[in-house]
Amino acid sequence: MKGKIISDSLRIVITGGSSGIGEAVAFEMAKSNHCFFLMGRNDGRLKKIVESLHSLGCEAHYDVGNVGNEEDTERMFNNIKQKLGGIDVLFANAGVGYFGNLEDLTIEQYDEQFNTNVKGVFLWMNKTLPLLKAQNKGQIIVTSSNLGLKTAAKCSLYAATKHAVQAMVGCLRDELKGTMVKVATINPGSVDTPWFDGKDVDRNKMLSSSDVAKVVRMIIDQNETSNIDHILLLPGKS
Numbered sequence: 001m002k003g004k005i006i007s008d009s010l011r012i013v014i015t016g017g018s019s020g021i022g023e024a025v026a027f028e029m030a031k032s033n034h035c036f037f038l039m040g041r042n043d044g045r046l047k048k049i050v051e052s053l054h055s056l057g058c059e060a061h062y063d064v065g066n067v068g069n070e071e072d073t074e075r076m077f078n079n080i081k082q083k084l085g086g087i088d089v090l091f092a093n094a095g096v097g098y099f100g101n102l103e104d105l106t107i108e109q110y111d112e113q114f115n116t117n118v119k120g121v122f123l124w125m126n127k128t129l130p131l132l133k134a135q136n137k138g139q140i141i142v143t144s145s146n147l148g149l150k151t152a153a154k155c156s157l158y159a160a161t162k163h164a165v166q167a168m169v170g171c172l173r174d175e176l177k178g179t180m181v182k183v184a185t186i187n188p189g190s191v192d193t194p195w196f197d198g199k200d201v202d203r204n205k206m207l208s209s210s211d212v213a214k215v216v217r218m219i220i221d222q223n224e225t226s227n228i229d230h231i232l233l234l235p236g237k238s
């Protein structure tokens with residue numbers, strides 16, 4: 001379609017593609033017959049999603065590993081280059097969250113959240129950017145949170161990771177001025193995904209993963225003449 005930033009069939013890489021928002025974005029974008037590379041740690045779920053994408057007529061691949069692990073990332077990028085020949089869209093989405101009063105959170109929870117939510121985003125953007133800059137086009141979208149823009153009780157470590165990626169993306173946008181490589185965050189409030197499985201919360205008034213996927217599509221499909229910075233998406237029901 002004329003006016004899109006990138007060609008019609010896009011090579012879309014999704015971290016945390018095995019569940020929730022990442023899975024929903026894959027199926028939303030599959031409506032337009034793009035090519036996919038999904039990563040996560042759950043082999044069974046990734047295999048099933050990739051098979052479904054094949055049955056919809058899309059080229060799709062996956063690999064299993066830890067988003068914050070350098071060796072896994074290196075291997076996956078070689079895999080991506082071999083299978084897709086490059087990247088047009090990186091959806092840096094994998095994340096974990098532990099919530100509670102600060103004094104009750106643990107060092108292990110600190111390490112896992114920062115390794116996944118911050119180092120994982122850094123590593124995948126660090127590897128993707130040279131490819132996008134070489135072709136002078138492409139889009140990175142990072143799943144931040146409304147907690148990347150505000151603070152709340154019992155969210156200290158999680159909100160700290162999302163503020164960190166918000167700052168990372170803001171600085172990167174400055175670095176990318178004058179190029180056709182774009183980066184944005186999405187900042188959803190609570191989304192009804194497996195994230196909340198087993199937790200005692202009311203999921204009725206949450207966003208759906210499809211609500212978020214539509215916003216991600218809007219960023220990917222934006223015109224050449226716009227450059228979305230972030231989208232704060234809150235539930236419609238209150």
Ligand SMILES: NC(=O)c1ccc[n+]([C@@H]2O[C@H](COP(=O)([O-])OP(=O)(O)OC[C@H]3O[C@@H](n4cnc5c(N)ncnc54)[C@H](OP(=O)(O)O)[C@@H]3O)[C@@H](O)[C@H]2O)c1
Pocket residue numbers: 015016017018019020021022039040041042043065066067068093094095096097116143144145146187188189190191192193194195196
């Ligand atoms: N649900 C919400 O209310 C909400 C609101 C705002 C923002 N977010 C953000 O949205 C993103 C997706 O969350 P979701 O709600 O879709 O939850 P989800 O269904 O639990 O999905 C999380 C995804 O991240 C992957 N992941 C987690 N740790 C990983 C690691 N170390 N290495 C590789 N993959 C990893 C998971 O894959 P495996 O299990 O296969 O490893 C899964 O695909 C996260 O960044 C989260 O912070 C969620």
